[in-house]
Each structure stands twice: as C-alpha cells, then as structure tokens.
Amino acid sequence: MVRFTELPISPYLQDRLAAAQFVTPTEVQAAAIPHAVQGKDILATAQTGTGKTLAFLLPIMEKLLAKSSSGVQALVLAPTRELAMQINTQYEQLRGRKLPAAALLIGGNSEKTQLESLRRGAKLIVATPGRFEDLLDRRLFDLKSLHTLVLDEADRMLDMGFIPAVRRIVAQLPRARQTMCFSATLDPAVAHLVNDYLRAPVRLEFGSTRRASETVNLIAYEVQPDQKLALLRSLLENETGRSLIFVRTKRATERLAQKLERDGFRIAVIHGDRSQSQRTKALTSFQQGKADVLVATDVASRGIHVDNVAQVINYDLPTMAEEFIHRAGRTGRAGLTGIAITFFTHLERSDLAALERTLQVKIRRERASSELVREERVKPVDVSTFVPVPVRPGSRMMRLPGEVLQRHAN
Numbered sequence: 001m002v003r004f005t006e007l008p009i010s011p012y013l014q015d016r017l018a019a020a021q022f023v024t025p026t027e028v029q030a031a032a033i034p035h036a037v038q039g040k041d042i043l044a045t046a047q048t049g050t051g052k053t054l055a056f057l058l059p060i061m062e063k064l065l066a067k068s069s070s071g072v073q074a075l076v077l078a079p080t081r082e083l084a085m086q087i088n089t090q091y092e093q094l095r096g097r098k099l100p101a102a103a104l105l106i107g108g109n110s111e112k113t114q115l116e117s118l119r120r121g122a123k124l125i126v127a128t129p130g131r132f133e134d135l136l137d138r139r140l141f142d143l144k145s146l147h148t149l150v151l152d153e154a155d156r157m158l159d160m161g162f163i164p165a166v167r168r169i170v171a172q173l174p175r176a177r178q179t180m181c182f183s184a185t186l187d188p189a190v191a192h193l194v195n196d197y198l199r200a201p202v203r204l205e206f207g208s209t210r211r212a213s214e215t216v217n218l219i220a221y222e223v224q225p226d227q228k229l230a231l232l233r234s235l236l237e238n239e240t241g242r243s244l245i246f247v248r249t250k251r252a253t254e255r256l257a258q259k260l261e262r263d264g265f266r267i268a269v270i271h272g273d274r275s276q277s278q279r280t281k282a283l284t285s286f287q288q289g290k291a292d293v294l295v296a297t298d299v300a301s302r303g304i305h306v307d308n309v310a311q312v313i314n315y316d317l318p319t320m321a322e323e324f325i326h327r328a329g330r331t332g333r334a335g336l337t338g339i340a341i342t343f344f345t346h347l348e349r350s351d352l353a354a355l356e357r358t359l360q361v362k363i364r365r366e367r368a369s370s371e372l373v374r375e376e377r378v379k380p381v382d383v384s385t386f387v388p389v390p391v392r393p394g395s396r397m398m399r400l401p402g403e404v405l406q407r408h409a410n
Contacts (some may be wrong), residue, residue, distance in 0.1 A: 002030045016094045026051035041201040042180040052182045071145035076126045079156040081106040108276025129165040154183040215332035218363040220342040241310025248316035257295040270296040314342040321358040
C-alpha cells in the first residue's frame, strides 16, 4: 500500500498532509500525482468519491511552491458551485502559510469579494464556467502566467451545457500549459474535447464508471404514487444515520421538504433556485448533523462531500442513467457501506429495467410491506360534541363541533 510519504511531493506538502491526517492516497491519487508533478497531461476517469480532487490539487500546489512568478498560474473549472466550493475548501485545508488563498469565482456570491481575492495575489482560480467567462470577457484579470488547467467533472459540464463556454475560455489561455481532465464518464463529446486540448495524455481508468460501487447495496421498491410519501417516512424513521433524498424538480423538492418538516424531521434543501447562501447553509447543516435529511435535485449528485451518508433515496427516478450512479455515489464512500433505494411505479417498470441494462447493474426488488406504506388515517370525529346552530332566522339548522363554537365565542 502506497503512502503519501512515498509520492514525489515536497516536504512542506508532506507535512501539510500529515497535519490534515491524510496518510494513504486513493488509487487515483497514487497513479495520477507522479505523472502530474512531471507536467504531463492527464485524462482520468473514475467513479465518484474516489479522491480526484487531491489528485490534481497536490500537483498544482507543488508547482505554485516551486514558481515565484506572480499572477494567476492555475485554473480549475467545475460544473457546480458546490463542487467548486469543495475544491476550494480542500485547498484551504492544505495550503498553509506558504501559499496564497485561491480565488473562488462562482455565481450567487459577491463579485466584489471574489475580485478582491484576485487583487490580494491569488495564484489559483477555482471557478464555474459561467462566472469565470463573464469576468474574463470584462478583462478583470490576466492569464498570461497560467501554466495549469483542470477540467473537473467534464461529463457533468457537458450535461449542463457548459462545453461551449469551456471552449471559449480555453481559446484565451496560453497554449503552453499542462491540462488535466477528470471525469466520471467519457462521453464522445467529452472525448472530442480531450482530443482538442490534451497533448499525449496519460490515460488513467479505475473500475467501471458506469456502475455503482460494490460497497453500495441497490434496492428498488415498487409503490403506488400515493404511497411514496408513506414509504419514505417509514424509511427515514427506521434510519438513525443521514439520508439524502433526490427529487426530480425544484418545486417538488420544496413540497416534499415541507411535508417532512411538518412530520418532525430535521430537513435541509438544495436546488437550483435557492440562493448560494441558502445552499451553503443547507449543506453545512447536513454536514454538521444539524439536519438528518437533505432533500435535493441532481445539483447535489456531484460535488458535495458528506461523510457517512447512510442511505440515498431516489424518490423520483433520474432522467439519465449516469445520474443514478452519481446519486448512489453519495453513500458507500471511502470503503464504507451504504444503501441506495429507488422508488418506482408500475408504469416505470420498463424505465428501471432500461436503466439496469444501460448501467449493467442488477437492482434488487423489495416488496413494500403494508406496515411500510401504511396510509394516514383521518382522525374520527366525535359527533356527540356537535350542537345545532341556526345559520339565520328561518333557515335550516346546521351542526358544528362544540369546541369550534367555543373558539368563536371567545
């Protein structure tokens, strides 16, 4: 088993890793770092949760320590704010006093604050493509000294429509640079991007990028649409750990969260219409255990890191097969076991079967017992408390509960 102390990185970074209690690199880190510190282009595909962030951050930091030049020297592009923030957090954890803070350029945060971090001498930019391109077009910073570009979760950038923006950005970067591309899958369009921007890359691939981790137990429940909420409540009541629930739309996410809150569950919510401060607060609450349940759209299927998520629940089937893998990848991380549960209706049987064929996975079917999907019963009304009340002179009598009359009388 390789240890970080055996990798070709400086004593300073070795000490920073030890202080952060990083001892043993993942397979991706152990394979990528030696090539990356030599300046080689990297194309790596691996399942989510395999530690790709450190695989590119450590080589970048090694270069920043070795070079004394000023200006922005490295750029990491990520598809979501949450992923960009996670990368920045990891960098902050390790940089110590010898490296300046990175500039985090994402939507939803103060532009003024972000530009101030550049003026203070940031050498690394971590950004989402939209915000970065906007600031770049306004010539608010200079990239002449840039020597390293990282495209993180390139397949997700494709899914979200960012590839045209990425192409426009890369066209303005120095050609003499190192480029590293990390992706969970290698879609043909991503492969075309790779061919354009990477020079004789070292190709690294770990496991099946279209299959859930072996540490995740896959289960599917067939339910009637009106039974989904009752089944969800039962699963949450029977789980003492953290639960991450994926819902298809932003509006449905809000509605489900409100219902669960009324049931007494501690809920956090993330979706695209929430402000960045709301999303950050929700994720922090979930990470710190103040919320036991995170209800989210697929914006949370990548780029969030929460230890010990006990179960992922697909309240709605994902629209794309690959998203099933990324959702399931939020549990069973770092060698721990987890459960990914999927709800499907009778009409969605063929959709679930197609998902299994595409991903070459077998999802165990479970029958939801009557206890798990117990219906809420309406509390019977005690008619003995009803008293006759005239609506108006000469009208028929109507009967109202005594406590209602008393409340109106008060």
